[in-house]
Amino acid sequence: MSRAAWVGALAALGTAALSGCTQSLKLSPDDSPTVLAHQAITAPDPGEPGPYRVRYLTYGSGTDKRRAAFRDSVAFRTKAVDASPFVKMSPEQARDRKDTWGFDIKHSPLNGRVWYPDGPGPFPLVVIAHGNHDPTDYSDPGYQYLGELLASRGFILVSIDENYINGSLRGENAGRAWIMLEHLAAWKAFTDSAGNPFFHKVDWSEIGIMGHSRGGGAVSHAVQFNRLARFPDDANVTFDFHFNIRAVVAIAPVDGQYKPAGQFEPIENVNFLVIHGSHDGDVSEFMGLRPYERLRFTDGQPWFKSAWYVYRANHGQWNTVWNNHDNGPRSGNRLDLRALLTPAEQRQFGKVVIGGFLEATLHHRSEYLPMFRDQRTIGHWLPKTMYITRFQESSFHLLADYDEDVDVTTGSVPGVTLRGDSLATWHEAPLPLRFKNDEQNTNAVWLGWNNRIAGADTAARGKPASYTLALSDSLVAALHVGDTSSVMLSLAPTRAMPKPRTPARDSSAVGAGRARKADRAKPPAVHDDSVPMDLTVELVDADGHVARLPLSTFGPVRRPLETHVLRRADREAEAFREPYELVLQTYPMPMTAFMKAAPGFEPARLRAIRLVFDRTPSGTVVMDDVGLANMNPAFLPPTP
Amino acid sequence: MHHRWLISALLAATAAAAGAQEYPLAPLIARLPGGTRALAMANADAGGREDDVIFYNPAQLAVARGTSASAEFYTGANLLATLSTAMSVGGGGLGIGVQSLTFSSDAAPFANPDALGTSSLLPASGLLLTAGYARSVFGLRVGAAAKLLQQEIGAARDTRAALDLGLARDLWRGTAGLSVQNIGPAFRTVTGRVSQPERANLGFSSGRYEAGPFDLSGAATASVLRGRSFVAGAGGEMSYSWLEGYAIAARAGVRRAAEGEGPWTAGFGISADRFSLDYAFETRDNRPGAHRIGVRIR
Numbered sequence: 057m058s059r060a061a062w063v064g065a066l067a068a069l070g071t072a073a074l075s076g077c078t079q080s081l082k083l084s085p086d087d088s089p090t091v092l093a094h095q096a097i098t099a100p101d102p103g104e105p106g107p108y109r110v111r112y113l114t115y116g117s118g119t120d121k122r123r124a125a126f127r128d129s130v131a132f133r134t135k136a137v138d139a140s141p142f143v144k145m146s147p148e149q150a151r152d153r154k155d156t157w158g159f160d161i162k163h164s165p166l167n168g169r170v171w172y173p174d175g176p177g178p179f180p181l182v183v184i185a186h187g188n189h190d191p192t193d194y195s196d197p198g199y200q201y202l203g204e205l206l207a208s209r210g211f212i213l214v215s216i217d218e219n220y221i222n223g224s225l226r227g228e229n230a231g232r233a234w235i236m237l238e239h240l241a242a243w244k245a246f247t248d249s250a251g252n253p254f255f256h257k258v259d260w261s262e263i264g265i266m267g268h269s270r271g272g273g274a275v276s277h278a279v280q281f282n283r284l285a286r287f288p289d290d291a292n293v294t295f296d297f298h299f300n301i302r303a304v305v306a307i308a309p310v311d312g313q314y315k316p317a318g319q320f321e322p323i324e325n326v327n328f329l330v331i332h333g334s335h336d337g338d339v340s341e342f343m344g345l346r347p348y349e350r351l352r353f354t355d356g357q358p359w360f361k362s363a364w365y366v367y368r369a370n371h372g373q374w375n376t377v378w379n380n381h382d383n384g385p386r387s388g389n390r391l392d393l394r395a396l397l398t399p400a401e402q403r404q405f406g407k408v409v410i411g412g413f414l415e416a417t418l419h420h421r422s423e424y425l426p427m428f429r430d431q432r433t434i435g436h437w438l439p440k441t442m443y444i445t446r447f448q449e450s451s452f453h454l455l456a457d458y459d460e461d462v463d464v465t466t467g468s469v470p471g472v473t474l475r476g477d478s479l480a481t482w483h484e485a486p487l488p489l490r491f492k493n494d495e496q497n498t499n500a501v502w503l504g505w506n507n508r509i510a511g512a513d514t515a516a517r518g519k520p521a522s523y524t525l526a527l528s529d530s531l532v533a534a535l536h537v538g539d540t541s542s543v544m545l546s547l548a549p550t551r552a553m554p555k556p557r558t559p560a561r562d563s564s565a566v567g568a569g570r571a572r573k574a575d576r577a578k579p580p581a582v583h584d585d586s587v588p589m590d591l592t593v594e595l596v597d598a599d600g601h602v603a604r605l606p607l608s609t610f611g612p613v614r615r616p617l618e619t620h621v622l623r624r625a626d627r628e629a630e631a632f633r634e635p636y637e638l639v640l641q642t643y644p645m646p647m648t649a650f651m652k653a654a655p656g657f658e659p660a661r662l663r664a665i666r667l668v669f670d671r672t673p674s675g676t677v678v679m680d681d682v683g684l685a686n687m688n689p690a691f692l693p694p695t696p
Numbered sequence: 697m698h699h700r701w702l703i704s705a706l707l708a709a710t711a712a713a714a715g716a717q718e719y720p721l722a723p724l725i726a727r728l729p730g731g732t733r734a735l736a737m738a739n740a741d742a743g744g745r746e747d748d749v750i751f752y753n754p755a756q757l758a759v760a761r762g763t764s765a766s767a768e769f770y771t772g773a774n775l776l777a778t779l780s781t782a783m784s785v786g787g788g789g790l791g792i793g794v795q796s797l798t799f800s801s802d803a804a805p806f807a808n809p810d811a812l813g814t815s816s817l818l819p820a821s822g823l824l825l826t827a828g829y830a831r832s833v834f835g836l837r838v839g840a841a842a843k844l845l846q847q848e849i850g851a852a853r854d855t856r857a858a859l860d861l862g863l864a865r866d867l868w869r870g871t872a873g874l875s876v877q878n879i880g881p882a883f884r885t886v887t888g889r890v891s892q893p894e895r896a897n898l899g900f901s902s903g904r905y906e907a908g909p910f911d912l913s914g915a916a917t918a919s920v921l922r923g924r925s926f927v928a929g930a931g932g933e934m935s936y937s938w939l940e941g942y943a944i945a946a947r948a949g950v951r952r953a954a955e956g957e958g959p960w961t962a963g964f965g966i967s968a969d970r971f972s973l974d975y976a977f978e979t980r981d982n983r984p985g986a987h988r989i990g991v992r993i994r
Contacts, residue, residue: 078939385906391939624940 079625082635083368084618088442091612092435099423101437102411103404106209109171113253115246116167116217121158125193126167126217132252134242136163142234144227156191164235166242167217169196171203171622174211177257180264180418181212181243182303185236187269188377191222198375199268205407211414212258214239218271229270229314230289233277236265238298258634262418264303265448266410268375269339271356272309272330276347279304280321288316300505303417305410306330308371311343320497323351327417328361329428331409334401334486334619334637337382337391341490342637345446349498358688360449362413362428365639366405367442367617368395373402379586392623401439408437424688429644429691430611442617444548444639452544452685453535455525455665458484458499465684471531478521480504480554481676490619490637498680500640502550505668506674510556518557520670522594525682527663529598535684538660541647542692545665546681547607549589549615552676589613590671595650598661602652606671610643640680646692720892721922722806722883723847725797725822726858727954728776729978732766732990736933736963736976739932739951740917742899743864743871746992747782750791752917753875753897754828754839755862757782757789766974768991771983772815774799778990788831791841797822803850806883806890807957813983818850828860837864845884845892854884858892870902893924904935911935911943931961941969947976956981963988970994 100106116126118133140161145153154160164446173179184202186195196215203213216239221228240263246254267275280288282301287293304326312320328351330344342365353359370391372378379399381387413428415421427434431443456467456474464484465474476482481504487496505521508514534539590613595603607613616636622628628635647659665682669675721727721871730751734741741752747764763781770776780793800816801807807820823846830839858880864873875897882889899917906912916930932950949961958979960965965974976988 386909386937389937622940627940 070357076313078623079392079620079628081392082618082620083395084442084614086442087612087614088440091391091432091442092440093437094432095436096433097423097426099421101408102415103205103208103437104407105205108175108208108210110171110204110207110292111174112171112203113167113199114167114169117159117165119158120165120167122156122192123167123217126165126218132246134166136165137235137238138162139164139231139235141287141290142228142231143221143225145225149225149485150603151463153220159220161221161231162289163221165217166235166239167196168214168239170201170212170214172208172212172254172257173207175210179210179212179261180262180414181214181240181258181260182206182264182266182414182418183214183216183239184266184268185216185218185232185271185274186375187267187271188222189219191219193291193377195222195375195377198377201376201403202377202407202410203413206414209411209415210419211264212242212254217481227314229273229310230277230287232267232274233281236274236278237281237295237299240299241297244490258660261300261302263299263301264305264414264418265301266305266307267309267328267449269371270310270313272306272344273311273313275304275306276311276321276323277314277316279323279326280316302327303414304328305413306344306347306491307374307406308332308336309344309347310339311346320346320350323347325353325359326351327356327359327413328411328415329410329599330362331364331366331372331374331406332366333373334367334617335369335392335395335621336371337387337621338371340621340631341494342639343489344369344646345489345496345639348446349496351453356450358450360425360428360447360691364409365429365444365637366397366402367444368397369402369405369441370396373397373399374406376403389622390622390627392620397439397441401441405439405547408434422688425688425691429687432611442612442614444614444617444641445611446546446640447642447644448544448681449685449687449691451687452683454681456501456682457503457528457680460611464501467525469531471528473526475524476503477524477525477559478505478507478519479523480506480521480557481552482523487640487678487680488633488638490632490634492631492633500580500678500680502676502678503669504552504554504676505669506554506556507669508556508673509559510558516559517673520668522666522668524664524666527665529661529663532660532662536686537647537662537684538686539647539651540686540689541659542685542687543593543595543645543647543665543683544642544644544685545645545679547613547677547679548638548640549613550638550676550678551615553674554676556674587672589615592668592670594664594666594668595647595657595659595662596664596666597658598663599656599658601657602616603650603651603657604668605645605653607643607667609649610645611641613641638678640678642681644685644687644691701826703923720806720808720890722885722890723822723845723892724799724807724809724811724825724844725776725795725824725847726843726878727809727893728795728797729768729988730778730780730793730795731764732974732976732988733933733947733965734915735768735978735988736947736949736961736965736974737915737933738917738929738951738961739978740899740915740929740931740949740951741882741901742862742873742875742897742917743901743915745871745901746780747780747791748793749772749779750782750793750826750828750841751795753780753862753864753873754791754841754860755830755837755864755875756871756873757791757828757839757841758830758832758837758864760789760791762992762994764990766988768986768988770799770813770980770986772800772813774812774814779813785829788829789839791826791828791830793824795822795824806885807847807849809954810981810983812956813980813986820847820849822847826860830862835865836860839864843878843880845878845880852886856880856883856892867900869905870900872898872900874898891922896920908935911937921954925954926952928952929961935965941967943967953981956983958985
């Protein structure tokens with residue numbers, strides 16, 4: 057072999073070795089031109105500026121040695137607070153931080169950037185906390201785009217400085233929440249002080265808190281601390297906040313990094329919005345589904361919760377400082393950035409959904425409520441990508457969430473019986489998150505079917521498989537089910553495809569032999585994305601009237617969205633159990649739609665909710681949170 | 697960062713002022729480089745974190761991992777082959793190393809380093825076997841390595857044991873290391889006893905610093921050899937990664953050389969995930985330079 061041949065062979069081998077490790081760009085086919093083709097809400101786009109002129113100022117310690125914005129140009133000064141009970145660090149870390157910042161954790165400054173409307177007010181006050189990032193690449197200015205939008209629409213937005221607890225700390229999440237509440241306490245003093253620019257300008261009945269990443273995890277802690285009298289980790293530390301927090305927004309949040317008393321904390325009675333990107337290179341699984349799941353509405357007030365999974369969005373582009381550096385300045389070495397939405401698109405989504413949420417919850421603009429029930433109502437506002445949404449409001453009554461016991465035939469409340477017919481797969485199990493060994497901390501039911509009969513006749517089909525929730529009449533009466541009620545369920549197809557059904561036994565030896573041969577000759581078909589996934593929802597009343605509608609009437613039915621966050625396929629396979637996140641889509645299904653489909657059907661006499669798997673020959677779906685709701689009519693119309 | 701370069705400069709200046717005085721020592725193999733990357737950076741590795749640190753400072757075995765093999769080619773068909781591995785054991789780190797030298801010598805009772813690269817009358821060889829262990833004690837890494845050294849020149853052969861001791865501690869985003877090597881009985885030769893090349897090293901290896909798309913790191917060592925000669929060296933590495941796990945690196949070093957060595961070293965490396973391929977070149981005193989190639993798996 058000549059020297060040239062050796063060099064050529066080595067070069068080819070090297071190139072193959074290097075390129076073999078990187079993945080080609082793989083994305084699920086985009087159905088957004090169809091799903092988002094219409095716009096049903098006629099109110100102004102909440103992602104566009106409102107009528108107010110925007111003003112801006114900063115407040116803070118006035119002595120910050122690293123931050124001129126909080127030293128030289130503060131409009132008014134704030135007193136430092138002692139965050140040491142809530143922020144754990146080693147003596148070395150404490151020394152380093154004091155050297156870096158010029159103050160220790162016992163003298164944590166309350167620094168904030170404020171965008172506010174030029175008007176007499178009072179206005180709702182919203183505080184946003186950034187998450188963990190390079191401490192000296194200051195994160196708080198990154199929400200200016202939200203501040204300017206919200207201020208123009210009549211909100212005061214404060215982006216608070218928590219950079220001094222960023223970096224390598226691991227036990228600081230309680231501190232992020234507490235500092236957020238201390239800012240609210242400071243604001244109480246601002247608004248009570250004649251001469252302060254915010255004197256009597258805050259509507260204290262309408263408070264919102266937002267957080268991003270660890271800040272997004274902190275909002276759940278803040279909701280708890282706001283109601284507690286004592287710090288769960290040290291009861292000698294007392295709380296006295298009790299702000300009227302009505303709106304909570306978690307942007308790509310972490311969850312469980314701080315567990316008060318060692319528990320995933322319960323959350324109750326707030327309006328909650330969580331958003332997360334499929335291509336998040338930092339928090340690469342939808343952890344916000346856990347607080348979404350934990351949130352309960354117990355006081356009879358009209359709360360709702362909404363979760364948005366945004367295909368091709370990342371972690372950092374909701375902050376203009378962080379941008380596409382989910383893994384630091386050299387994210388491009390590790391993360392596949394080609395898949396990402398543009399920063400402008402991702403932030404436009406944030407403006408529309410966060411703007412709409414705050415309008416609906418703090419300004420009580422009910423015309424924005426339908427966008428949280430059905431993404432298709434705002435097709436013209438949303439950047440064109442795919443979204444998976446969860447939704448629940450406080451009238452929801454649970455029928456089956458698969459968490460209560462191990463009996464697959466019983467629902468979650470008395471009076472609900474579960475039945476399967478011709479199902480190839482029927483079991484209940486924990487819903488996973490993308491990272492190996494992590495879960496959504498809730499169970500769901502897996503239902504698989506294949507209506508084809510195994511054998512030589514590939515056109516042979518059996519009776520469509522089905523899954524039924526049978527309801528007792530007393531339960532339906534107790535839930536006040538009627539014409540204005542809705543059936544709710546959350547569901548996602550998976551990629552699993554059961555084998556064809558075993559044919560009815562042929563008693564002749566020849567026939568049996570043929571069937572077995574045919575089975576061997578035709579292995580189970582592989583999952584095919586090009587076959588649309590759908591199923592029929594049947595509602596049956598006591599008189600046997602059956603109303604049928606395709607599930608796709610109420611929202612997109614998609615197989616999992618293919619997601620590859622990392623450039624290296626081997627690293628991706630090491631980190632994640634599947635190339636997708638299993639996010640269930642909520643389908644609110646108004647009874648009126650079924651009444652239109654079957655005029656004799658009487659919702660008040662509902663006896664069964666049935667899924668009939670007759671629209672796709674085979675497949676598997678995962679379902680959770682089946683229930684009935686008598687939701688605020690403002691959520692319902694319009695539907696495209 | 698300023699501290700590191702300041703120390704390097706001071707060490708180099710001190711070494712230059714002291715000058716290098718040689719002294720009869722044996723065996724030759726105990727005076728030769730242990731690692732390819734280290735050699736490219738002036739053979740300064742007292743704070744290194746790779747398996748071949750066993751040849752420089754056994755204390756760093758507490759954190760060193762991997763396995764490597766390398767060969768250094770001198771003129772005159774002289775060859776130094778090196779193999780080492782380091783692994784985590786019992787809360788510390790265990791390392792094993794082997795070096796084998798094939799060369800030739802004049803009829804001298806011991807071989808000076810300048811014998812390398814020549815074709816002399818007598819076939820000669822050297823062998824070094826070492827095993828070491830280190831662990832952290834009160835924030836300080838403490839390590840020791842036992843050695844078996846052998847040298848054969850013509851029909852004369854002797855084998856001796858020796859001991860290396862080391863301390864190391866992370867400092868200023870790098871690692872400072874202190875080691876004393878080749879503590880052991882003198883070698884017997886036909887004309888008498890020749891001391892082992894005892895050597896005390898004080899060194900620093902920096903962590904990586906980002907400079908735009910590049911990573912920079914450096915290492916420096918100052919050593920006192922038996923016979924009171926004083927040598928020092930400092931080197932740097934600039935690496936570039938375009939994909940997680942893949943990188944190329946260029947290295948260079950300058951040293952106040954010991955006997956037989958030249959002042960300049962250089963090299964490059966390419967790493968692909970757990971594997972790396974390194975090349976180093978060192979100038980030799982009054983001889984053509986030597987080339988070294990090494991592979992490593994982490």
